[in-house]
Amino acid sequence: MKQLRSLLLSLVIISLSQTTSHAIAHYFPNISALPPPSQLPNITTDNLWSRFRNLSGCHLGDSVLGLATLKSYLFRFGYITNASAETFTDDFDSDLESAVKFYQLNFNLNVSGVLDDVTLRQIQQPRCGNVDVINGTSSMRKNGSTTTTNRLSAVAHYSFFPNAPRWPEDRRDLNYAFLPANQLTESAKEVFARAFEKWAAVIPVTFTRIETYAAADIRIGFFTTDHGDGEPFDGVLGVLAHAFSPTNGRFHLDGDEYWVDGATAADPTAFDLESVAVHEIGHLLGLGHSSVEEAIMYPSISGGVRKVELAADDVEGVQVLYGSRVETNGSTPTSQQTERNGEEGNRTRGAHLMGMSLILAIGWWITL
Numbered sequence: 001m002k003q004l005r006s007l008l009l010s011l012v013i014i015s016l017s018q019t020t021s022h023a024i025a026h027y028f029p030n031i032s033a034l035p036p037p038s039q040l041p042n043i044t045t046d047n048l049w050s051r052f053r054n055l056s057g058c059h060l061g062d063s064v065l066g067l068a069t070l071k072s073y074l075f076r077f078g079y080i081t082n083a084s085a086e087t088f089t090d091d092f093d094s095d096l097e098s099a100v101k102f103y104q105l106n107f108n109l110n111v112s113g114v115l116d117d118v119t120l121r122q123i124q125q126p127r128c129g130n131v132d133v134i135n136g137t138s139s140m141r142k143n144g145s146t147t148t149t150n151r152l153s154a155v156a157h158y159s160f161f162p163n164a165p166r167w168p169e170d171r172r173d174l175n176y177a178f179l180p181a182n183q184l185t186e187s188a189k190e191v192f193a194r195a196f197e198k199w200a201a202v203i204p205v206t207f208t209r210i211e212t213y214a215a216a217d218i219r220i221g222f223f224t225t226d227h228g229d230g231e232p233f234d235g236v237l238g239v240l241a242h243a244f245s246p247t248n249g250r251f252h253l254d255g256d257e258y259w260v261d262g263a264t265a266a267d268p269t270a271f272d273l274e275s276v277a278v279h280e281i282g283h284l285l286g287l288g289h290s291s292v293e294e295a296i297m298y299p300s301i302s303g304g305v306r307k308v309e310l311a312a313d314d315v316e317g318v319q320v321l322y323g324s325r326v327e328t329n330g331s332t333p334t335s336q337q338t339e340r341n342g343e344e345g346n347r348t349r350g351a352h353l354m355g356m357s358l359i360l361a362i363g364w365w366i367t368l
């Protein structure tokens, strides 16, 4: 009996440890504080998604080892629906071709349905865990163009969660808190404060830090692997973070990543914390992903890239939900900036991916 009790206790402890995998965040206050590149994750060998390189050139009718895994990836981010991940095969069927085309459309790629190298490079990029597509509806593009000629048009591509949830009018002074177990430094907390400020500058919403995590509107935590919300993190690279729609308030970051305040192309596996935080706060406010590559709400970002300024697309989207903070002469506070330290301007299409996905979101509302 005693043995049975201790066995049960062990099981409970194991179970708890699996669902509450808090992490001491790998946070570095500047790029010179990062470990040498040899001690950082390897962009190829440590990237679970790098195996997709082997699928180069695959198209309808092929049967290649690894396609089942790719289907799981596309299923995870909403491009394949009405399927069970357990039954995926390595056959390149018409459903997969449709999903690849949908993905290429959302990421402004040549819509061929063929797994060309550009598409595969994009798929391998670290990204936000929130889905891009819900219920088969494109969330990231306003129009259905299958060409790339208008990818930089001024047309809004911002999106919302299904039914466009937002914080109600009597909850516009929001507070946020950090998971105590993460033991974040003041320096790290200030990074989040700056990220909140980007959004507060353009909408009539304020963000105030408090210490009581459980009572906060927005609860920020670093977690590793399975952390109890059905969206386990995947170790270094891959998914970087995810956040929930209003008014859930959960904002989770992958505690296995190397987070830094700043970015350098020399360390492509360290991620600028502020860039990811600004993106996730967009989700917390109600924004979905955007196909505008310059927008904060674009789903992916590579290490070594710093992108912290809201683009016009982000501002327009969030102001549809909350209105403008400054009602003046019609000028909308917009700014757009993408910084890359190191190789100047060498920003390739596949170079940045940041993504996340919503567990509870069930459909995507497109502004028309």
Ligand SMILES: [Zn+2]
Binding pocket: 223, 227, 229, 231, 242, 252
């Ligand atoms: Zn989570």
Ligand SMILES: [Zn+2]
Binding pocket: 128, 129, 130, 279, 280, 283, 289, 299, 354, 355, 356, 357
């Ligand atoms: Zn996202």
